[in-house]
Structures are given as C-alpha cells and as structure tokens.
Amino acid sequence: MNKFNFLSLSFLLALFVSCTTTGRQTNGDDPSRYVIRTEVPERPAGQKDVLGLVTPGMDTVRVGFIGLGMRGPGAVRRFTFIPGTRIVALCDLHADRVEKAQTILEKAGLPRAAAYSGNEDAWKELCGRDDIDLVYIATDWKHHAEMMIYAMEQGKHVACEVPSAMTLNEIWDVINTAERTQKHAMQLENCVYDYFELTTLNMAQQGLFGEVLHAEGAYIHNLKDYWESYEGDWRLQYNKEFRGDVYATHGMGPAAQLMDLHRGDKMNTLVAMDTRPVNIPEYLIEERGMQRDSAYQFANGQHTMTMIRTENGKTIQIQHDVSSPRPYSRMYQVSGTKGFANKYPKEGYALEGEMFGEDVTPDHENLNAHSYVSDEVKEALMTKYKHRIHRELEEKAKEVGGHGGMDFIMDYRLIYCLRNGLPLDMDVYDLAEWCSLAELSRISIEHKNAAVEVPDFTRGGWNKIQGFRHAFID
Numbered sequence: 001m002n003k004f005n006f007l008s009l010s011f012l013l014a015l016f017v018s019c020t021t022t023g024r025q026t027n028g029d030d031p032s033r034y035v036i037r038t039e040v041p042e043r044p045a046g047q048k049d050v051l052g053l054v055t056p057g058m059d060t061v062r063v064g065f066i067g068l069g070m071r072g073p074g075a076v077r078r079f080t081f082i083p084g085t086r087i088v089a090l091c092d093l094h095a096d097r098v099e100k101a102q103t104i105l106e107k108a109g110l111p112r113a114a115a116y117s118g119n120e121d122a123w124k125e126l127c128g129r130d131d132i133d134l135v136y137i138a139t140d141w142k143h144h145a146e147m148m149i150y151a152m153e154q155g156k157h158v159a160c161e162v163p164s165a166m167t168l169n170e171i172w173d174v175i176n177t178a179e180r181t182q183k184h185a186m187q188l189e190n191c192v193y194d195y196f197e198l199t200t201l202n203m204a205q206q207g208l209f210g211e212v213l214h215a216e217g218a219y220i221h222n223l224k225d226y227w228e229s230y231e232g233d234w235r236l237q238y239n240k241e242f243r244g245d246v247y248a249t250h251g252m253g254p255a256a257q258l259m260d261l262h263r264g265d266k267m268n269t270l271v272a273m274d275t276r277p278v279n280i281p282e283y284l285i286e287e288r289g290m291q292r293d294s295a296y297q298f299a300n301g302q303h304t305m306t307m308i309r310t311e312n313g314k315t316i317q318i319q320h321d322v323s324s325p326r327p328y329s330r331m332y333q334v335s336g337t338k339g340f341a342n343k344y345p346k347e348g349y350a351l352e353g354e355m356f357g358e359d360v361t362p363d364h365e366n367l368n369a370h371s372y373v374s375d376e377v378k379e380a381l382m383t384k385y386k387h388r389i390h391r392e393l394e395e396k397a398k399e400v401g402g403h404g405g406m407d408f409i410m411d412y413r414l415i416y417c418l419r420n421g422l423p424l425d426m427d428v429y430d431l432a433e434w435c436s437l438a439e440l441s442r443i444s445i446e447h448k449n450a451a452v453e454v455p456d457f458t459r460g461g462w463n464k465i466q467g468f469r470h471a472f473i474d
C-alpha cells in the first residue's frame with residue numbers, strides 16, 4: 001500500500017471512529033432517558049409481600065370451579081383423580097354446561113356439586129360460600145382478575161387460567177389483594193410441567209448447560225379452527241382490540257423458572273415488535289363476510305416478538321402468532337455456556353463433552369456441542385435427569401391426561417402444596433411477570449419499539465429467595 005493510500009485509510013478510519021463515538025455521545029448521554037417507565041404503586045401500609053407464602057395445611061381442599069367452557073370441564077375431571085380434594089360447587093353462565101360437568105362427578109362416583117348459573121354474577125355466590133378453600137377459574141381473560149380479587153377477598157385461595165391478568169392495573173390489583181389477604185394466587189400455567197421442559201429445568205439446575213444465558217419461548221398456534229368456539233367470540237375480540245403479546249405465559253413460564261426470575265434475577269427492560277395482521281382480517285372477510293376496511297381495523301399483529309434483558313445480563317425472547325399456517329410450537333430453547341436444549345420441532349440436546357458425566361457416554365462425533373447428541377444419548381440424559389415430580393407422577397399423569405399429562409401434574413402440585421402447607425410452585429409475582437408482557441409489549445410497539453422498563457412486581461424482594469425450586473415435604 002503506498003503512503004497516500006495508507007494515510008487516507010487511516011484518516012477514514014479515524015473519521016469513522018469519531019463519528020460513531022460522537023453518535024453515541026449525542027444519543028446516549030443518559031441512556032435511562034430512552035426507557036419508558038410505568039407506575040409502580042407503593043405497597044400500602046401494613047401489607048407485606050407473599051414471597052414463599054405458606055398457609056396452614058389441610059386434609060381436604062374444597063374446590064369451586066368457575067367457567068365450564070372448552071377448558072374448565074377437563075379440570076373438573078382431573079380433580080376427580082386427585083386425592084384430598086372435594087368438588088363443592090360448579091359455576092358457568094350456562095346451566096347446561098354446569099349440568100354436563102355434574103355428569104363427570106357422577107361418572108367418578110362422586111356427589112353432585114352445588115350449581116350456579118344463569119347470570120353474570122352467580123360466581124360471586126360461589127365465592128361467598130364458607131365451605132370452599134380454593135376457587136378455580138377457567139373463564140375468558142376479561143373476567144380473570146375481577147374473579148380472583150373477589151375470591152381472595154372472600155378468604156379463598158385462587159388458581160386461574162392463563163393469562164390471569166391482562167393489564168398492569170389488573171396485575172397490581174391482584175398482587176395487592178394477595179398481599180393484603182395473604183392468600184395464594186396461582187396462575188394455571190401448565191407448560192412448566194411438560195416432560196421436556198421439566199427435565200431440562202432439572203438439567204439446568206444441576207449445571208448441565210453451564211450458565212444459562214438465553215432462553216426462548218412462544219405460543220405459535222393457528223387458532224383458525226377454534227375462533228368460533230369461544231363463548232361470545234371473546235378471544236378474537238380481545239385480539240382485535242389489543243396489540244402486543246396477549247398470550248405470553250406458555251413461553252414465559254419455562255424460561256422464567258430457568259432464569260430464577262424474582263429468585264435472584266429480574267427482568268429489567270423489554271422491546272417488542274410485530275408484523276401487520278393479515279390472516280385474521282382475511283379470515284374475517286372470507287368466513288364472516290366482514291367489509292375489508294373493518295376487518296383490517298385489527299390491532300394484534302400477526303407475529304409479535306418480545307426481547308427481554310435481565311438484571312444478571314441474560315436475555316429471553318418470546319413470540320406470539322395465532323394465525324400463520326405454521327406447525328404448533330412453543331419454541332423452548334435454552335442456551336448456556338456449556339450446552340443447549342431445543343424442544344420444537346424436534347427435541348434435542350447439545351453439550352460440551354465434559355458435561356455428560358460418568359454414566360452417560362457421549363457419541364464420538366458429539367464430544368462438543370456442535371451438533372445434537374444422538375436419540376439414544378438424549379434418552380439416557382432424560383432418564384438420568386428425570387425430575388422428581390415426573391418420577392413420582394408420570395404414570396398417573398399419562399393415564400389421566402390433559403395435554404399429555406402436564407395439566408394433571410399442575411393440578412396435583414397445586415393441591416399437594418396446599419394440603420401440606422408448602423409454597424406453591426408459582427406465586428403471584430410469577431403471574432405478574434408472565435402476564436405483564438401483554439401491556440408492556442403493547443407499550444413498546446406503540447412507541448416505535450422503544451425500551452420499556454419491566455416493573456419489579458415484588459417491590460424490592462426479587463433477591464430474597466435464591467434460585468427457583470419446587471417444594472416437597474421430605
């Protein structure tokens with residue numbers, strides 16, 4: 001290179017560096033200026049957190065169910081297999097749905113339950129009964145928070161389908177009620193109990209992936225065949241009104257447990273983006289005869305992505321897509337310093353050679369994490385690291401069913417912990433964190449994908465418990 005070329009190259013390089021530095025200085029004088037913050041209400045005086053909440057154990061958990069549409073009756077059926085439970089009351093807007101659920105009890109040889117139906121507020125009578133310990137809610141999303149809050153105020157523990165709260169206001173109201181009443185408020189997130197997820201969580205907790213730095217999750221499920229089945233079209237209408245990831249908990253749950261959220265780490269900021277909606281508006285035109293202009297007045301993007309960064313420098317990516325013609329996927333990927341796990345479309349593990357341990361022999365070509373281990377090695381790992389919950393419950397769960405057994409395990413664990421006076425696997429802050437994506441991702445998207453601060457829903461307690469663990473009596 002001649003002298004001139006060398007000098008001009010150095011000059012250009014220096015100019016580039018100074019431009020980028022100057023650029024950074026102009027935009028980044030105070031990075032926190034560019035983060036949108038939402039209000040964190042002060043904890044009311046006299047109220048304390050419910051981290052690690054334990055309540056007196058009980059021999060029998062007496063349950064009332066609200067919401068007996070597509071999801072609710074399966075829960076009633078599963079409860080007929082759980083020892084130490086009594087199904088006391090059943091409620092739905094429609095009397096025939098309550099009656100249908102009564103037949104589940106009859107078939108199981110159990111007494112009929114008290115029936116509530118016929119008006120919007122019949123569920124309040126159920127909550128007011130003095131012979132119920134737990135209210136189990138499987139209604140549409142707009143009723144969840146109101147029902148949970150009312151039930152807790154009536155002295156009941158609550159378990160509520162996903163997502164249990166849709167807005168930050170609802171989330172703070174649910175947290176405040178749980179803290180004020182010192183009642184359990186558990187979100188019924190079943191995917192954290194699926195076989196691959198729970199086994200992988202166990203592997204991660206035993207250090208098999210080194211330090212987990214990144215996790216992914218999603219709800220990718222084309223709901224075209226289901227839209228017509230929801231009571232009063234609530235689900236499509238909700239998507240019509242709201243942008244953002246309105247159904248994030250299936251992706252968030254397993255990732256959050258891996259990352260020990262509010263058990264040593266916390267989410268700090270997120271950014272979200274979506275595509276424009278196409279398939280649902282087209283469905284509305286083709287299947288429901290809607291005018292093009294109104295059909296395209298549809299808020300929820302076809303594909304929504306949210307990226308989250310945590311206090312400990314980790315990331316989570318969550319996706320939502322309920323209308324693209326894609327195979328079902330919750331993604332579920334775990335990326336650590338020593339290994340990797342992937343659930344969809346094919347389950348697999350990749351590990352650095354030293355992580356296999358003595359009793360699992362890696363394939364020769366898989367002494368590093370460059371490719372997946374063979375199916376045989378994967379099976380050997382999954383057997384070795386089978387979670388205690390699966391060791392104890394897998395057989396029964398497969399027999400009872402419910403998404404392959406994970407629904408039964410979820411209900412069983414809820415009852416096991418309540419009966420034994422143990423902290424539940426999922427507390428009200430999990431509920432808050434996983435549900436908060438709905439509104440926080442909407443805020444980001446509606447502000448040109450700006451960074452949004454994720455509130456500390458524990459209000460200062462996120463580091464009190466170290467590491468997520470399931471509780472057992474022995």
Ligand SMILES: NC(=O)c1ccc[n+]([C@@H]2O[C@H](COP(=O)([O-])OP(=O)(O)OC[C@H]3O[C@@H](n4cnc5c(N)ncnc54)[C@H](O)[C@@H]3O)[C@@H](O)[C@H]2O)c1
Pocket residue numbers: 066067068069070071072091092093094097119120121122123138139140141143161162163188189190229230231232403
């Ligand atoms: N975890 C999972 O895998 C999973 C799967 C499916 C659905 N879900 C969740 O379950 C919930 C219910 O979904 P679904 O598919 O059963 O919907 P759905 O529309 O079939 O059922 C909702 C039921 O709630 C009843 N309801 C509404 N308002 C009521 C009121 N005021 N009082 C009493 N009953 C009332 C309706 O009559 C209806 O029977 C949703 O939150 C959904 O997201 C979760």
